[in-house]
Amino acid sequence: MEKKYDPNKRHIIISGGSKGLGYSLCQSLLEDKNYPGYFISTFSRTKTAEMDELLQRYPDSFYYAELDIHDGKALIDYVEEACKRSSNLYGLINNAAIVQAGVLATLPEVEIMKMLEVNVTSALMLTRLFLRKMLQEEGKGRIVNISSICGLRGYSGLAVYSATKAALDGFTRGLARELGSRGITVNSVAPGYMRTDLSASLSDEQLEQIKRRTPLGRLAEGIDIVPLVRFLLSEEASFITSQTIVVDGGISN
Ligand SMILES: NC(=O)c1ccc[n+]([C@@H]2O[C@H](COP(=O)([O-])OP(=O)(O)OC[C@H]3O[C@@H](n4cnc5c(N)ncnc54)[C@H](OP(=O)(O)O)[C@@H]3O)[C@@H](O)[C@H]2O)c1
Numbered sequence: 001m002e003k004k005y006d007p008n009k010r011h012i013i014i015s016g017g018s019k020g021l022g023y024s025l026c027q028s029l030l031e032d033k034n035y036p037g038y039f040i041s042t043f044s045r046t047k048t049a050e051m052d053e054l055l056q057r058y059p060d061s062f063y064y065a066e067l068d069i070h071d072g073k074a075l076i077d078y079v080e081e082a083c084k085r086s087s088n089l090y091g092l093i094n095n096a097a098i099v100q101a102g103v104l105a106t107l108p109e110v111e112i113m114k115m116l117e118v119n120v121t122s123a124l125m126l127t128r129l130f131l132r133k134m135l136q137e138e139g140k141g142r143i144v145n146i147s148s149i150c151g152l153r154g155y156s157g158l159a160v161y162s163a164t165k166a167a168l169d170g171f172t173r174g175l176a177r178e179l180g181s182r183g184i185t186v187n188s189v190a191p192g193y194m195r196t197d198l199s200a201s202l203s204d205e206q207l208e209q210i211k212r213r214t215p216l217g218r219l220a221e222g223i224d225i226v227p228l229v230r231f232l233l234s235e236e237a238s239f240i241t242s243q244t245i246v247v248d249g250g251i252s253n
Contacts, residue, residue, distance in 0.1 A: 008036040009061060011086040012142075012233065013079070015069055015126060016096025017042025020196035021146065023050050024222030025093060025229060030058050032230075039086035043067045043078055044096070061086075069096050069122040079129045091142040091233055092130040094123040094168070099161045101201050112160050119164035124171065131179075140183035142233045145172050147188040147244060149252040165190070169244045176242035185241035187232050192220040192248025215250035224249075 012029060016022040022042065027050075029038040041063040044051075051064045063085045067074040083089060097119045100111040127143065134141050150158050151165030169188045176186040193199055193210050202210075211218055225247050231237050232245075246252060 006036070006039070006060065007086075007088055009039040009086060009088060010036060010090035010233075011039040011041065011082070011088050012091040012093060013082060013089075013126075013130060014040060014042045014093040014095055015123070016044050017064070018044035018046065018048045018051050020198060021191070021194065021222050021225055022093075022095040023048075024226050025095065026054060026062070028226045028230065029233075030054060030062060037061065039063075039088070041078075041082035041085065043069070069126065070117050072125060075122070075126060076129060079126075079133065083133050089130070089133050089137055089141070090139070091144070092127060092134075093144045093146065093229065094127065095146040096122070097146070097164070097198065099158070099198055099201075101157045101161075103157055104159050107160060115160050115164055119161070120167045120171075123168060127171075127175070134184065135182065140238065141179075141185075142237075143172075143175065143179075143184065143186040144229050144232050145169070145186070145188045146229075147172075147190040149190050149192050149246060149248045151188075152190060152244070152246065153252045172244065173242050180241060183238070185232070185238065187241060188244040189225060189228055189232070190244050190246045190248070191225045192246075192251050194220045194222065194225075210251065213251055214248070218249065220248060 014022055014025055017026040026040050026042055029040055032038055039061045043065045045068050047066050054062050063082055065078055067078055145168045147168050148165040150162040151169050172186050172188040228247055
């Protein structure tokens with residue numbers, strides 16, 4: 001018999017919560033002490049120690065599974081299982097992404113396809129599965145797409161990654177129109193450079209250059225991005241939709 005957890009908690013699905021920004025989001029939302037609080041479902045290809053720790057600390061409000069977002073059948077099963085764990089589906093954060101840096105002319109085709117599949121196609125498919133469940137619920141809801149300043153400004157060596165993030169921003173605007181009448185908001189959050197596994201290919205020299213060009217003089221951190229996502233999930237943000245909001249210390253202007 002499946003266990004149903006506190007039905008009042010708002011259930012948020014976060015793709016790629018095992019590390020980096022996704023993990024900061026899981027942690028922060030699980031720690032939320034305001035009623036009714038959140039039930040968080042997340043997944044990644046590889047389980048991390050951080051996921052074990054959250055499973056131990058929040059056995060009644062956290063669900064994790066190992067899966068590749070590109071595996072359509074596994075994704076369907078995952079969303080089904082997540083909805084059995086907690087019925088009050090409220091939000092989706094499309095966070096999982098990959099990057100392969102390199103100039104387009106020499107970037108292997110397989111890497112181009114992988115970036116498009118993980119960062120765009122799979123995010124769209126997960127959103128579709130989420131909406132099929134979500135639209136059965138009476139209430140309002142939230143979708144937050146984690147984009148990037150690369151979707152708004154050009155960066156050499158990141159053209160394909162930038163294309164995927166610009167696609168996500170276009171998706172945000174179109175979907176916001178489709179879902180407005182249902183009280184579901186859709187927004188993009190575009191962070192500046194953070195030091196995570198995703199940006200590990202940037203050299204120390206490149207990171208120093210980014211800091212120098214940033215008016216606020218440092219790289220972004222998860223803690224800079226999380227409050228905005230939390231706000232977009234909140235009741236107070238119910239009239240904000242279709243936006244791409246930049247959190248980058250000013251570097252992209
Ligand atoms: N880091 C930056 O400088 C930066 C800047 C702007 C925007 N962003 C955006 O912020 C978001 C989070 O990035 P991050 O820096 O936190 O990256 P990260 O540390 O590499 O984390 C990415 C997460 O996505 C998961 N993931 C990747 N491919 C997956 C797949 N095929 N199936 C399932 N899960 C997958 C990863 O786990 P597994 O690898 O185990 O699957 C991990 O949990 C991304 O959307 C990224 O584009 C990052």
